[in-house]
Amino acid sequence: MKFSRCVYLTIAILFAKTSVAFGQDAPAISGPMVGHTTESSAIIWMYAPKASKLEIDFSEATEANPKATMIFDSVVNPAGDLSGAPYKVTLRDLKPLTSYKYQVKVDGRADPAHCGSLQTAPPVDKGSKFRLAVTSCMKFGQPQKSWEWLLGEKPNLHVTLGDTQYSDTTNPTIQWKHHLRYRAVPEFSAVLKSIPTYAMWDDHDYGPNNSDGTATGKENSLVGWNQFWGNPASGTAATPGAFFKFSWSDVEFFILDGRYHRSPDNAPDDDQKRMLGDAQFAWLIDGLKISKAKFKVIASGSTLSDSKNDGWRIYTYARQRLFDAIGDNKISGVVYMSGDIHRSRVWTHPESDRVGYPLIEVISSGVANSKTLSFATVDFDTTADDPTVQVRIVHGDGETHADKTWKLSDLTPDK
Ligand SMILES: [Fe+2]
Known part of the structure; x- marks a missing residue:
């Protein structure tokens, strides 16, 4: 055979044009x-x-x-x-x-x-050099050139952090029509068929704009989401949600669900307000504490500070609880990644004193729904005596707009 x-x-066929008329039958x-x-x-x-x-x-x-x-x-x-x-x-x-x-x-x-x-991936727990691509916010009808740049970067894996379509509903039939229409975009299809892709939802592919744990029909969203992606897991036996973790070489990824258990954005910003819910938060911290990985990536659609109306900035107690847990447990090598805001940047959070070292945030948003059409690449080198993480922000014109490198020793608390 x-x-x-x-x-x-x-x-030759990757960029062949495919036209799918939406509103008619799905592909x-x-x-x-x-x-x-x-x-x-x-x-x-x-x-x-x-x-x-x-x-x-x-x-x-x-x-x-x-x-x-x-x-x-x-x-x-x-x-x-x-x-x-x-x-x-x-x-x-x-x-x-x-x-x-x-x-x-x-x-x-x-x-x-x-x-x-x-x-295939390198062996878990062994040092390696590899490249991660991070994206979020992709919309049908927008320029899609960034996916070609992303493919040209030859990432080993791809994590997308939400707004993978904009159906704004918890109805899986409508969600799937949006997913199918977008997966027919040839530039995106070319990425999906060759780069291992892990996906977390944000508001628009979970439910309505800025939706939270009160969204009616979220259980249906969750079933449909898991059937439409190839993630390794979804939640735990005791706690529903789209969150999961996996390892690539000696880097561990904790991909957080910032919607299913979230308190409403407009709830009072006090110690009752939750971003992750208590069970998912405990799962995260327990996982970080036992992780042997050199770097631990925590990723979610919600930015730590940039969004004034739909991110950790208006969940300050929850954010401090997260930072304090990292600091109190002396967990080294944490890097936070997010999306949502339709522009990309990399910075260190000013409350890093709680963490014990500069907390990097990689924001990658608007790969196909923004002015910048940007995405992030993150190069890990865990073969070095002092492993490194290098973050680049690439715009839709192919230009690199940020290029920063940290050593693991920079991201390690004092003993
Ligand atoms: Fe978006």
Whole structure:
């Protein structure tokens, strides 16, 4: 059995124009998308008509023939009431830091648009050099050039921090139509099919603008969200939510859900006001305390200070509780990442004395919905005696607008 020729023509088709008229039927097929990837596995996501048979042929990029064929699982009880459904499969027994190519077949048909490639992760807890791309806020009908710049940066993984579509509802059918329309954008599709992507929602893809834990129908949003992305987990057995953690090399990522348990923005800013909810906060701090990672990334759509009406700035007790927990437990190497505000920057928070060292915030917002069309790249080098984190902000014209590097020793509290 041989691979379809399309595997070798991927670059040529990546930017082929696809037109999807919204308001008509949603696309019948969407994907592939590479989700959570480890040193030995990778989740592949597709959307196709219900009751389709989906298979995937894959092999190391250098091999002429498929190493194996696997069958996708159809997602049970699709949350969206559409003619199609999401499908997922986990490729297993992969080698670390190895490039693979794949071809998805829908009912036996190997469409050139449904092939892609991926590179597996380095071993967990081992030092490595790798590049993370961070994005948020992407909208259909806006310039999409930034995705081409992002792909050109060759990130090893991609974390997107919300407003991945702007349906402003908790109705999964409408949410999915928006997701499907945006995933047909060729520049975005090219990223999803080759860069392992992890996603957290913000307000517009969770519910209405600036929505919170009181949003009616949030349970439906959560089911639909998890069926439409390839994240490693969602919440815990005891606590619902979209939050999850994963490791890449010896960097651990805590991707926070800043919506599901959030107190309303207009609640009094006192010790009763919550950004994460107590259970998610405890999960975060417990995870930070036991983490052996050199750097610990905490990420959420909400900025620490920039947004005057929808971020930690109006949750000052909750923010101080977070900072104090990091400081009191002497947790080193924390870097905060956020989105939401339709511009990007990197800075250190002035309340860093609570943390015990400069708390970096990487804000990446507006990759395809802003004047700057910007995103962030974050290069980790944990092979050095004193590991480093380098943050760059790239605008939609391809220009680098910030470039800052910190050493782990800079982000370590005094003994
Ligand atoms: Fe946004």
